[in-house]
Amino acid sequence: MGRLEEQLASVLDKRQHIAKRRKLVVNSPNSIDFSSNDFLGLAQNTALRQKYLDELNALDTILGSTGSRLLDGNSQYAIDLEQRIARFHNADTALLFNSGFDANTGLLSTLPQKGDIVIYDELIHASVHEGMRVSRAGRLIPFKHSDVNDLNRVLTDICPTNKNVFIAVETVYSMDGDVVPLVEIVQLLKKYWPQRENGYIIVDEAHATGVYGENGRGVVCQLGLEKEIFARLHTFGKSLASNGAAVLGSNTLRDYLINYARPLIYSTFMSFNNLASIKCAYDILECGETRPIQRHLHNITQQFREAIQLPTGTLLPSDSPIQGIVLNGNAPVRALAGYLNKRGFIVKPICSPTVPKGQERVRICLHGHNTTEQIDALVGSVHDFFNVQKTNVTVPTSTSNALEPAKL
Numbered sequence: 001m002g003r004l005e006e007q008l009a010s011v012l013d014k015r016q017h018i019a020k021r022r023k024l025v026v027n028s029p030n031s032i033d034f035s036s037n038d039f040l041g042l043a044q045n046t047a048l049r050q051k052y053l054d055e056l057n058a059l060d061t062i063l064g065s066t067g068s069r070l071l072d073g074n075s076q077y078a079i080d081l082e083q084r085i086a087r088f089h090n091a092d093t094a095l096l097f098n099s100g101f102d103a104n105t106g107l108l109s110t111l112p113q114k115g116d117i118v119i120y121d122e123l124i125h126a127s128v129h130e131g132m133r134v135s136r137a138g139r140l141i142p143f144k145h146s147d148v149n150d151l152n153r154v155l156t157d158i159c160p161t162n163k164n165v166f167i168a169v170e171t172v173y174s175m176d177g178d179v180v181p182l183v184e185i186v187q188l189l190k191k192y193w194p195q196r197e198n199g200y201i202i203v204d205e206a207h208a209t210g211v212y213g214e215n216g217r218g219v220v221c222q223l224g225l226e227k228e229i230f231a232r233l234h235t236f237g238k239s240l241a242s243n244g245a246a247v248l249g250s251n252t253l254r255d256y257l258i259n260y261a262r263p264l265i266y267s268t269f270m271s272f273n274n275l276a277s278i279k280c281a282y283d284i285l286e287c288g289e290t291r292p293i294q295r296h297l298h299n300i301t302q303q304f305r306e307a308i309q310l311p312t313g314t315l316l317p318s319d320s321p322i323q324g325i326v327l328n329g330n331a332p333v334r335a336l337a338g339y340l341n342k343r344g345f346i347v348k349p350i351c352s353p354t355v356p357k358g359q360e361r362v363r364i365c366l367h368g369h370n371t372t373e374q375i376d377a378l379v380g381s382v383h384d385f386f387n388v389q390k391t392n393v394t395v396p397t398s399t400s401n402a403l404e405p406a407k408l
Contacts, residue, residue, distance in 0.1 A: 169202070175355055202231045236277075240281035329358075329360055336385055
């Protein structure tokens with residue numbers, strides 16, 4: 001083993017010692033999924049599968065991409081798909097990216113002009129941080145998670161300013177599952193810029209796509225705030241059983257990203273079979289086939305929260321399909337996840353540094369294909385774990401979020 005590999009192995013050993021070493025795992029095909037982002041269950045939907053196969057057979061073109069979109073990867077098929085996505089989400093235009101990470105990175109790295117200010121929710125996704133890190137922004141300022149009062153404090157500190165001010169939030173947060181107070185943020189922004197002079201909101205709808213709004217259009221559409229948001233991001237790798245993402249916004253924004261977003265310019269574009277998969281997912285959404293699935297998903301979410309009984313401060317305050325059971329430390333959440341895995345449930349521990357130290361949790365995702373009986377069985381197993389581990393479970397003593405007092 002060479003010197004470099006010895007150094008790498010030593011770093012990995014240290015991570016192993018503090019229970020932070022990540023590994024790739026293969027889920028048991030016989031276990032019940034309470035982990036994936038397949039919120040609508042479309043990844044295993046037979047109607048979508050057949051629609052996709054029919055679309056592939058009807059395509060009179062190659063399956064691959066052949067290059068960057070700015071060189072040989074573009075097609076009328078991609079342009080038509082973007083226009084359809086834009087219409088569905090009530091936006092002017094859409095621009096496809098290979099992933100949500102690429103889209104956020106491309107948007108946040110290029111949009112702020114020299115000296116501009118980006119204000120971001122402290123729990124914003126790592127892809128936004130990656131974009132901000134290489135941007136030309138003069139200041140990057142976090143505010144307390146979904147705390148409109150703290151956002152107001154930040155805006156008061158920086159205003160008046162002649163710089164562009166961007167506020168970056170998610171509609172549904174991937175690790176906490178709570179929904180952003182978007183109406184209040186929009187109203188607050190109007191207080192400082194009544195004519196939208198230089199205050200702009202960027203919204204990541206990754207975990208809301210397909211789950212919220214009419215036919216799954218997202219939280220922004222559900223609230224009727226399309227005209228108040230400068231840029232929106234929708235991803236296809238979660239509820240839509242595909243991969244890739246689209247940035248929604250003005251024609252000027254689209255043209256600007258085509259010229260400056262490096263993840264778009266220097267990446268091979270997605271293949272035709274990927275584009276076909278996205279198109280078929282939107283076929284399913286647009287015709288209303290997912291409406292009953294949406295209703296069932298929200299019903300079992302309510303069922304889960306009404307049935308679960310945990311120590312105060314343990315259950316995260318979420319009404320979305322993303323639920324979190326917080327324990328203090330990587331070892332305890334690994335123990336809970338392992339216990340549930342042995343009971344036949346696929347759940348995953350979310351350890352620090354992915355989440356803040358002391359806020360480690362088992363992340364539970366509910367799906368349109370989960371039954372009410374499976375919810376009851378999962379809740380029962382969680383209760384069994386806490387009963388068995390009653391003297392060993394350490395709940396969080398403080399958090400950056402206001403945790404809901406769970407039922408006793």
